[in-house]
Amino acid sequence: MNRAAIEQYAIDNLNNVTDYLRIASISAQNKGIKATSTWIMEQFRQLKAQRVEQWTDQGGNPVIFAELAGNSDKTVLFYNHYDVQPPEPLEEWHTQPFEPVAIDGKLIARGVCDDKGELMSRLTLIKYFQEHGGLPVNLKFYIEGEEEIGSPHVADYVAAHAADLQADACIWEGGGKDEDENFEIVCGAKGAVSFNLHVQTADVDLHSSLASYADNAAWRLVQALASLRTSDNKVAVAGFYDDIQPLTAAEQQATQAMDFNVEKVQANYGLKRPLITTDPKTELINGSTMTINGLEAGYNGEGVKTIIPKQAQAKLDCRLAPNQDPHKIVELIQQQLIKNGFEDVKVEYLLGEQAGRTDLEDSFIQLNHTVAQQVYGKQHVKLIPNMAGAGPIKPFLDYVKAPIALVGIHYAGSHPHSPNENIRLADYQAGTCYLAELLTAYGQN
Amino acid sequence: MNRAAIEQYAIDNLNNVTDYLRIASISAQNKGIKATSTWIMEQFRQLKAQRVEQWTDQGGNPVIFAELAGNSDKTVLFYNHYDVQPPEPLEEWHTQPFEPVAIDGKLIARGVCDDKGELMSRLTLIKYFQEHGGLPVNLKFYIEGEEEIGSPHVADYVAAHAADLQADACIWEGGGKDEDENFEIVCGAKGAVSFNLHVQTADVDLHSSLASYADNAAWRLVQALASLRTSDNKVAVAGFYDDIQPLTAAEQQATQAMDFNVEKVQANYGLKRPLITTDPKTELINGSTMTINGLEAGYNGEGVKTIIPKQAQAKLDCRLAPNQDPHKIVELIQQQLIKNGFEDVKVEYLLGEQAGRTDLEDSFIQLNHTVAQQVYGKQHVKLIPNMAGAGPIKPFLDYVKAPIALVGIHYAGSHPHSPNENIRLADYQAGTCYLAELLTAYGQN
Structure with missing residues (x-):
């Protein structure tokens, strides 16, 4: 695997990300939904996906489903969402929320970390694989447009389309690095x-x-x-x-092994008051x-x-x-x-x-752990029982019955849901490499 | 005194009121101040006032001062204000706040009770007196444009212009009728x-x-x-x-003699919860x-x-x-x-x-009481130690050193400071008659 080539490829194709970020797709305000879903379907058509479908049968904003064939019999399902949080308060942005700009190695725009950057990292990698021998596994995408308003229809869609969604493993959105620059493999959501x-x-x-x-x-x-x-x-x-x-013993251990640097957290957000708990990790x-x-x-x-x-x-x-x-x-x-x-x-x-969690001992979780240690360094990887944020994981656990790993390109200063949301381009590059290594390893597994 | 003629005169000259109400003069939003103060000065010029001045020497919105000579050596000072509360929330008005309309005997607009209607009742009466033998007393007017933002400059203006403002008695804005249709003579403000x-x-x-x-x-x-x-x-x-x-014995007695009808209060405002006190009068x-x-x-x-x-x-x-x-x-x-x-x-x-109160036993207060009993009926007049609302009375008590009576044209459904502010035209007519009788009696006193 030529990581340097993939890192360069990610940067060379960054216009994909910025085009996507320019489409304001605010589910809470019912803005830009049609434009965004149409744009995404076009991306999959350009990638010559075997199936590109827009599901509307359960109501709400359309779900984009896509399927691409790979070189092994393994199938990985990606979960992403194309909606973003409202940009308000506008006066606190230093740039325009829907006019992405790269400053000091950061790409700044509403939705860049949550979750448009991650989808574009994945699509860019597909293009790279297609130009370098093909996909190592079969891929499916479930991309919804209501995550930021609580995914009110996801349970219905997943139940109705359970057969379409069958996969050996799922990769979620929303992971990344903690305050101490450790890469997190998150196994669930609140x-x-x-x-x-x-x-x-x-x-x-x-x-x-x-x-x-x-x-x-x-x-x-x-x-x-x-x-x-x-x-x-x-x-x-x-x-x-x-x-x-209650947490299992393994979950307790993983929880206490998490890094949590009070000073860095306070500096990142400019907290004016002490933490309201003595055990923030738990x-x-x-x-x-x-x-x-x-x-x-x-x-x-x-x-x-x-x-x-x-x-x-x-x-x-x-x-x-x-x-x-x-x-x-x-x-x-x-x-x-x-x-x-x-x-x-x-x-x-x-x-x-509802919350949902995959067992930390699951083999797909363990594979993520091994690959992450190779890409990010052995001392810089953490297994996390679940993220602090919520996500519509439970229906996938119930109907797809596959392990779910949440990995991504955030860092502690990404400010999801807040003004000046951003990612670091280096994280975007590394996250694309990580995914390339993971899918390759999983295809050979 | 031909009360029927005055009542008719008030209605015939109602366009004065509606012209005034159309000028949005919102001190909290710094709107319409110049237009309103200019308009008022023009009214006094048309009434051939001996002095019409715009005071700006103490800062803030201009104070309009006017002086008109009468047939006795008594001088009455009127206090009014030309600013109004912001009209928001606009969606709760049934009509446009600055387009006065008369419906079912009510005149509806922002400021009509607080306090534009009262000033216009007074100016209309001056015109009537001038056409019927002259004013019974000398009149002075102090009309400020910052009452609804707490009169931040009134103390300075009253102190600086104490000599101009000297009078034997003051008539304030903001009185009227209570829930049981009793006319109130109010002797102070909180x-x-x-x-x-x-x-x-x-x-x-x-x-x-x-x-x-x-x-x-x-x-x-x-x-x-x-x-x-x-x-x-x-x-x-x-x-x-x-x-x-603490209240004096006379004030306690007047307080307990006030009407306060819980059911009517609750109906007027649509209160959803019980009163939060067992002694609302005190x-x-x-x-x-x-x-x-x-x-x-x-x-x-x-x-x-x-x-x-x-x-x-x-x-x-x-x-x-x-x-x-x-x-x-x-x-x-x-x-x-x-x-x-x-x-x-x-x-x-x-x-x-600060709050301020005139003694209930003062002779000008007692004259108001006597005249009000004649105009509104003996059983329908109440002496009130002070209104529940605030007003910049204290500087006038301190510097003019004259008794102050608050009498006006409100009724319990006037909704000052709220959407659909209104007065009843019958109250406007009666209030103008009352003032005619009071000034005449005071001139002969």
């Missing part, structure tokens, strides 16, 4: 559930002089929210943590959280407007560990609010997905 | 202070999977705010209520409150965006009783936040004014 809280106290906003007797939706929301969190930042909802499946792998994503009530413009807001709302998510059920979690929260005296605070379930 | 809370926990919004260890500005703000309010909705700030001057007159006017953090658009907001802010005001100091109150809040462990939550003082 679950997540998104929901809104909403409260209305009057038909109209009131003059704030009436605060002498009239309740205030913003105060109700603040007091209701505060009642769900302890002063040491735990979730104060009865039963919230009960269903979490919390990242097997903890469950409740996060306020957004808060809104009343007047937030210039100057003062002395009103009592008639309504207030919060957007929240919970990150879930294996065995926590999204619907049950939201139900527990609603029950706790009622117990706490906030029966007027309504909980609206938006979407959720 | 104070108020506006401030922001702001917290920042990171340099960037974070992916919410990092909630396992990273703090969240929205949670910090929610927990900080909740720590300032008890479960029974009192302000939980040490010393907050300490300086409040709270309205002499209570102090802390109100969240606005809350904002993170992502509040369509769909989901699973971030940890890096910053969060709240806009608040406190309504103050006589003797509470705005600066001290905000200082107490900052100290309490530090005591509660929220030293990272910053308090920003915006603006404040």
Whole structure:
């Protein structure tokens, strides 16, 4: 394998990545979905894929399915998504979010790490293989357009198309390097559930002089929210943590072997406050959280407007560990609010997905580990039970029944979901090489 | 006095009011200030006022001062303001806020009750008097353009122009009828202070999977705010209520004699929850409150965006009783936040004014009472120690040293500061008659 040639090839073909990044494909705002899915299908047609299909039978944004034949009987299924997070707040970008630019060895644009760069690394490698003797394994791609809004249709599509999706192994999106530059092989994902809280106290906003007797939706929301969190930042909802499946001994060991450098984390994000846990590694792998994503009530413009807001709302998510059920979690929260005296605070379930994990001892995971040690260096590879983020892994585990490895091109400063999202070109090159070695080894396995 | 003629005259000259309402004069957004002040000066010129001046020497939006000679040696000073609250939320208006329309005997527009209708009632009456034998008293007008942003320059202007403003009595804006259709003579105003809370926990919004260890500005703000309010909705700030001057026996009696109809209040505003006090009358007159006017953090658009907001802010005001100091109150809040462990939550003082009250036994207040009983009926008049709202009364009490009566044309459904602000034309007519009788009686006094 000529790694230097692949690294050069990745850079020579970078216009593929930038073309893709220029298409704003924001599922939360229903923007650019058709343009992006059409563009991706065209890429697979240019690669002469045996099958290129757009699935729409289960509703939602189309799923792109593609299949390419290789030189062995092994089949690897790739999961990617073509949608990205909204770019807001726009004023915090140093460049335009949908006009990719390369500065200081970094490629900057919304979606470049999550997850357009990874798909393009994979397609570029296919082209390279095709020009150098063919693909070492059969490849399938499942590329959805709703990952950033919680993949509401993935379970239906995977169940309906289970036969199409059969594979010996899956490679996911979203891996990369940690704060200490270790390459991570991640074996699962957390679950997540998104929901809104909403409260209305009057038909109209009131003059704030009436605060002498009239309740205030913003105060109700603040007091209701505060009642769900302890002063040491735990979730104060009865039963919230009960269903979490404890880590196995191997998972505990892998978890504690993870690097987690507090100083680097604080510097990367400019954290102003101490960490809210003394065991961040275990919390990242097997903890469950409740996060306020957004808060809104009343007047937030210039100057003062002395009103009592008639309504207030919060957007929240919970990150879930294996065995926590999204619907049950939201139900527990609603029950706790009622117990706490906030029966007027309504909980609206938006979407959720369960966590999922592949066994660390699985042979495909172990192959990833071996190849990664060759490519990134023996001391610079970590096996991680699951990522802290969520992903629609569970339906694939249930229906494809193949091991799943999450490997990718992120680094600790990639800022997924935030302004100035970026990847380092060196990571893009190395990730393409890694994949070349992995698929080659798997084909010879 | 021909009351029917005055009532007709008020309606015949209603185009004055609607012309004035069409000029959006929003101090919080710095809109329409010049156009409005110019328009008002032109009105006084048309009325052949002896003095029409625009004061700008103390900064801020110009103050309009005007003086008109009458048939007695008594001088009455009117206080009005030409600025209005921002019209937002626009989608809740049934008509356009700056296109006044009369529907079902109501005139609807931003500012019609607070306080453009009252000024126009007064100017219309001047014209009527001029056409029917002259003004019964000398009149002065102090019309400012910063009332809705807390009158930051009024104390300076009143101190600098104390000689110009000397008068025997003052008539303020902002009175009217209560829920039970009683005409109120209000003898003072509460104070108020506006401030922001702001917290920042990171340099960037974070992916919410990092909630396992990273703090969240929205949670910090929610927990900080909740720590300032008890479960029974009192302000939980040490010393907050300490300086409040207790009501005198006469004030207590007047307070308890006020009408307060819980069912009507709830229906007027569509309140969803019980009142937060068992003694709303005393709270309205002499209570102090802390109100969240606005809350904002993170992502509040369509769909989901699973971030940890890096910053969060709240806009608040406190309504103050006589003797509470705005600066001290905000200082107490900052100290309490530090005591509660929220030293990272910053308090920003915006603006404040002290409460002020005229003695209920004052002869000008008593004259108002007598005249009001004649115009509105003996059983339908209430003396109120002070309004629940704030107003820049204190500097006038300090420098003009004259009694102040707040009388006007509101009713309980006027919705000042809210969408669909309106007055009833019958109240506009009656209020103009009332003023005619009051000024005539005062001139003969």
